[in-house]
Amino acid sequence: MKQDIVIRNLKKSFPEFLLDVDFTIRHREMITIVGPSGCGKSTTLSLITGLIEPDQGSIAIGDEIISDLPVWERNIGFVFQDYALFPHMRAAQNIGYGLKIRNRPASEISEAVTGLLETIQLQGYESRSIEHLSGGERQRIALARAVAPNPRLLLLDEPLSALDAKLRVQLRKEIQRIHHDLGLTTLYVTHDQEEALAISDRIIVMNQGRIEQIGTPEEVYHRPASLFVAQFIGESNILPRSAVPLRPDAAENDRIARYVSFRPEKTTIRRAPHVPLSNEILFDDVQLLYQEFAGQYYACTFTHQGVQLHAYSKERLDGKDTYMLTVEQEDLQTIV
Amino acid sequence: MDVRSYRHRHRRDISLILGSAPGIILLTLLFLIPVGMVLIGAFRAPDGSLTAANLLDVAADPYSWRIAWFTFLQAAVSTLAALALGLPGAYILSHYQFRGKRLLQSLSQLPFVLPSILVVLGFVIFFGNSGVLNRALMDLFDLSEPPVRLLYSFKSIILAHAFYNFPIALSMIASFWEQLNHRQEYAALTLGAQPMRVFASVTAPRLMPAITAAASMIFLFCFTSFSIILVLGGGPRFTTLEVQIYQLARVRFDLPHAAAFALFSLAISSGVLIFYIRSQHWMQRASADLSYSLQPKAPRRTHRVLIMLYGVIAGLLIIAPLGAIAVRSFQAPVFRTGTSVWTFRWYEQLIGAGSTPGSFTGSSSAIVTSLSIASIVTLITIPSALSLGTLIIRLERRASMTMETILMLPMAISSVILGLGYSIIARMIPVEHITYLLIIGAHTVITLPFMLRAILPTYRTIHAAYTPAALILGARPFRTFLDIQLPLLSRAIASGAIFVFAISIGEMHATMLLSDARVVTIPILLYRLIGAYNFNGACALGTLLMAICLLLFALTNSLHKREL
Numbered sequence: 001m002k003q004d005i006v007i008r009n010l011k012k013s014f015p016e017f018l019l020d021v022d023f024t025i026r027h028r029e030m031i032t033i034v035g036p037s038g039c040g041k042s043t044t045l046s047l048i049t050g051l052i053e054p055d056q057g058s059i060a061i062g063d064e065i066i067s068d069l070p071v072w073e074r075n076i077g078f079v080f081q082d083y084a085l086f087p088h089m090r091a092a093q094n095i096g097y098g099l100k101i102r103n104r105p106a107s108e109i110s111e112a113v114t115g116l117l118e119t120i121q122l123q124g125y126e127s128r129s130i131e132h133l134s135g136g137e138r139q140r141i142a143l144a145r146a147v148a149p150n151p152r153l154l155l156l157d158e159p160l161s162a163l164d165a166k167l168r169v170q171l172r173k174e175i176q177r178i179h180h181d182l183g184l185t186t187l188y189v190t191h192d193q194e195e196a197l198a199i200s201d202r203i204i205v206m207n208q209g210r211i212e213q214i215g216t217p218e219e220v221y222h223r224p225a226s227l228f229v230a231q232f233i234g235e236s237n238i239l240p241r242s243a244v245p246l247r248p249d250a251a252e253n254d255r256i257a258r259y260v261s262f263r264p265e266k267t268t269i270r271r272a273p274h275v276p277l278s279n280e281i282l283f284d285d286v287q288l289l290y291q292e293f294a295g296q297y298y299a300c301t302f303t304h305q306g307v308q309l310h311a312y313s314k315e316r317l318d319g320k321d322t323y324m325l326t327v328e329q330e331d332l333q334t335i336v
Numbered sequence: 337m338d339v340r341s342y343r344h345r346h347r348r349d350i351s352l353i354l355g356s357a358p359g360i361i362l363l364t365l366l367f368l369i370p371v372g373m374v375l376i377g378a379f380r381a382p383d384g385s386l387t388a389a390n391l392l393d394v395a396a397d398p399y400s401w402r403i404a405w406f407t408f409l410q411a412a413v414s415t416l417a418a419l420a421l422g423l424p425g426a427y428i429l430s431h432y433q434f435r436g437k438r439l440l441q442s443l444s445q446l447p448f449v450l451p452s453i454l455v456v457l458g459f460v461i462f463f464g465n466s467g468v469l470n471r472a473l474m475d476l477f478d479l480s481e482p483p484v485r486l487l488y489s490f491k492s493i494i495l496a497h498a499f500y501n502f503p504i505a506l507s508m509i510a511s512f513w514e515q516l517n518h519r520q521e522y523a524a525l526t527l528g529a530q531p532m533r534v535f536a537s538v539t540a541p542r543l544m545p546a547i548t549a550a551a552s553m554i555f556l557f558c559f560t561s562f563s564i565i566l567v568l569g570g571g572p573r574f575t576t577l578e579v580q581i582y583q584l585a586r587v588r589f590d591l592p593h594a595a596a597f598a599l600f601s602l603a604i605s606s607g608v609l610i611f612y613i614r615s616q617h618w619m620q621r622a623s624a625d626l627s628y629s630l631q632p633k634a635p636r637r638t639h640r641v642l643i644m645l646y647g648v649i650a651g652l653l654i655i656a657p658l659g660a661i662a663v664r665s666f667q668a669p670v671f672r673t674g675t676s677v678w679t680f681r682w683y684e685q686l687i688g689a690g691s692t693p694g695s696f697t698g699s700s701s702a703i704v705t706s707l708s709i710a711s712i713v714t715l716i717t718i719p720s721a722l723s724l725g726t727l728i729i730r731l732e733r734r735a736s737m738t739m740e741t742i743l744m745l746p747m748a749i750s751s752v753i754l755g756l757g758y759s760i761i762a763r764m765i766p767v768e769h770i771t772y773l774l775i776i777g778a779h780t781v782i783t784l785p786f787m788l789r790a791i792l793p794t795y796r797t798i799h800a801a802y803t804p805a806a807l808i809l810g811a812r813p814f815r816t817f818l819d820i821q822l823p824l825l826s827r828a829i830a831s832g833a834i835f836v837f838a839i840s841i842g843e844m845h846a847t848m849l850l851s852d853a854r855v856v857t858i859p860i861l862l863y864r865l866i867g868a869y870n871f872n873g874a875c876a877l878g879t880l881l882m883a884i885c886l887l888l889f890a891l892t893n894s895l896h897k898r899e900l
Contacts, residue, residue, distance in 0.1 A: 049808050071807040084805040088823045097819075098809040149810060 002027045003062040005153055005185060010047055010057035019043050019209040022057075025153070025187055026201075030179050032188045034196040035206035036232070041189045044206075045155050048187070049076055061152050072101075077146035077154040077184075081161060083138045085130045091117075091141050092126035098149035116144040119178060136167050143175065147182060154179070154186045160195070172199050193233045197221060205229050227335050230261040237262050237309045238335075245281060247329050257334030266331040267311040269300065272322040281332065283309065283325040291317055359724035362716075363784075366777045370757025371749055374602075377595030377760050390596040400580075404600065407576040410490070410565075411558035414497035418554050419547065421498050422505025425650060428643050429506065430513035433632040436647065442893055444507030446654070447500055448786065449835065449885055451842025452563045453859045455500050457866060457878045458657025459568060461664055463487060463495075468660045492568045497558045499653045504557075505550040512546035514632075515623060545619040552612035559605055560750030562845045563859075567866060577601040578752045578845075585756055585849055591763070598753045609748035658882060665875035682876035699861060699877060706858040709772075710840040713779040714833050720780070721787040721832065722825075725795045728788070754778055755849030762850065771855045778846040783836040790832030791825055798824050831895045838888045842881065 005025040012019045019040040025031050033041045046052040048059055050071040059067040066074050085094050095116055096109040104112075110126075117125055120140040125133075133141065139159060146154060156175065160168040176199050179186045190196055196203050197217045205212045205220060205228070213225040224230035230238055244260045254260075276282040286302040286309065297312040302325060311325060381387040394400045429440060462468045463486045470482035477483075486492045516539070524534045562578045569575070575583070577597055584594035635643055668679040686699050758774045798821055806816040844859035851860050858881050865874035 049804075051804050051807070070812075071804075072810045072812050074808075075810065076808060078805070078808045080801070080805060082801065084801045086802055086805070086820060086824075097806070097811075101810040101815065145809070 006060045008058050010054050012054050021211055028183055028185055029201045030186045031202045032196040032200040033204045034193055039206045040209040045157050050074055075151050077151035079142050079146045079156045079159045081158045083142040087130050091128045095144045095148050120144050135163050154184045156188045227259055235264050239307055243305050254334040257336050259335040261333045262327045262331050264310040268326045269311050269313050270324045272324050274324045279329045280326045286325055356723055356727035359720050362720050366781045373760040374595050374598045374757045378599040390592045394596040403575050403580050411555050414494050414558040415551050415555045417494050417498035418502040419505050421502040424646055425506040426509035429510035432635045443503040446503045449838040451859055453844050453862045454878055456563055456567045458661050459496050462657040462660040496564045501554045504554055508550040509546045545622040548615035549619045552615055556608050562752050581752055605748045661875050661878045665879040682872045686876050702856045702858050702861040706841050710837045712776055713840040714836045716780050717784050717787040717836050729799045751845035755846035759849050771852055775847055775850050779840045779843055783839045786835045787832040791828045794828040831892050834888045834892050838885055
């Protein structure tokens, strides 16, 4: 049975902030909400769990409207940013707590706990006390606790933000694996756009309480729907449309756009003079501002009519030379 | 659908109301009504009609103003003395690591746990004209007259207050000082300032929030101090507002004028309370950007001497008077020779074994009364504090007001005034044994803030982190309370309970205003024994009370140790 999670017109107002979202999470999908801090990501999660009540709107799983249910009847898994493992319980008791609440027999609980510990690769951790676990171990136990009662939806609120960079990459793969193995429907919240691009089936980009764009990672990256998305996801060169010499065959839609954006990796650095090809757009009036060595390339920053443009170069550029930048027409993205 | 979600919201608010109702009802009954009675009482004529005459009488009498001035003066001087005694200790505690540091730190609870009547007794035994100090000096220098004439003077009040309250200054300032980023001192030194200059221009200004907070709290305690003034002041010359209220209510049975004085005292202490809350906020704001914490180091030799000196002085002030009580309780003078022998005589009399008629009547019943009142009060405060705690945490989230400031209210409204309110009620309900209930009520109100203070910090973290986790996992609110909140709170509840028990067993002020011939608690009996110059009996009973407090004190310390 397909159980899409449908969030309709969910509104919640705060003194200085209005949250207004509407989206659907598809069955067994891994969807990510990404946005800067204070954009309403965590509030959205709290509304779905029922810890906060909306002013308006509904949340449904399949045909069942759950927004009227109290928190404890919604059967949603939640992994907190700081894990919130119960310090007075052992690892096994933490994982089994949701099952115990549901009055499952002790044998079934311990069997489930052992299985889950295996899934998260912490076999034999049953009687460990929480305070002696490392950050990564706590994170896994928290994940196991959340999925133990077989929730209809798993929510993860910045689950990796307290861990160091290497562990983050490792654990996000593991979350992905568990998501697939257990056939979960997962909503993942992060402020890290790279994380979002890496693990999601689809991404929801949020800003100031509103959804800016919903799409696959590729769509969001290559076809940003708004200025904010273009700026927030990856690095972008963004110019007012009037500053870009569009080709005569450009579509009508592109001509009325307010902004044009393109990625640094699609930008080619040319030594002047350069005659543009038919599908190329040429920025000839550029000055090299600075370049930084980034290992695989040099990240170069130019100015063009007072706007900074970024491009990557294989070699260190000579500051005495004059340069031009080109970008192909189809790599341009216009923003209304 | 909208209707349904409204119903749901409604249902949740009901659970909040159900949870906090017992606490609110209790607070109203036990606190607001008695205080209201005092306020109304101040405006009541003997025939029951409303009048401003009581207040006008008090305001027109120059004696009232003299009392008010003296109350203010002794509180101010006592505060300065306590600060002077506490500041060096705060420096030592925050800068050095040494043996006995934990003991010095745990002193901070002393003013709350140690019954004031014991301080009084200790001072009489130690500093009295024929006290330990004078006798030692007379023996040593072969004097015929006691050289230290301290008792029943302004000096003795100040000294007792300073001794009783300096641990507040010590601990409040030390914990703040510990977190001060002392790189700023380094910065001043590298800029060329001499150490003294650095202290005056960099350290002292930054300590001000903690100093003001400690000072206003100590001032409040000294302003409403009662038994120390009553006994050590010993006369109309050293009457404060609280003593005057007691005299009017219990000796002259003039409740309207007692209430008028209470109003007067309340006005001033509320002012001080507001000042305290302000400085408390100031301190919190200042602590917000203190991330650095000083690493205490072992003291250098010269400093070690100074630390020891401080330890000896502080120890002498605390241990000597209290120790004198304990020693004296095992001593009996031998007539003619002037020496004394070791004996259990006073304890035997205490439990009624070899009782001499008249002197010790009811001491064992006083012990039973005190213990049972303290137990009942402890049992009441636990659920009340849990109930009020839920409300406070919810309110804090809605309005960003610090509810803890409200909890300070029972501290500002002195126990004497609270006792006055209860005795006005007692007069209205002519039921036998009502006194017991009223004493329990008064003790509950006095101790409740301490229980709340013990559980609130833990309660808050549990509420923010663990409660939502349990609810989402499917536990209903009551199940969450049983499975998560209660086990995690158990230690905080235990340490709060010990505090409550200790305060209740030593509470004398409210009890003094309420107790009749039938209800006698340990502190009341102590007061009577001191009044009757039966110091042997007082010392035995005092030692017993002290032993109970010490036991409780050790218990909290072991609780804290396990936490670390």
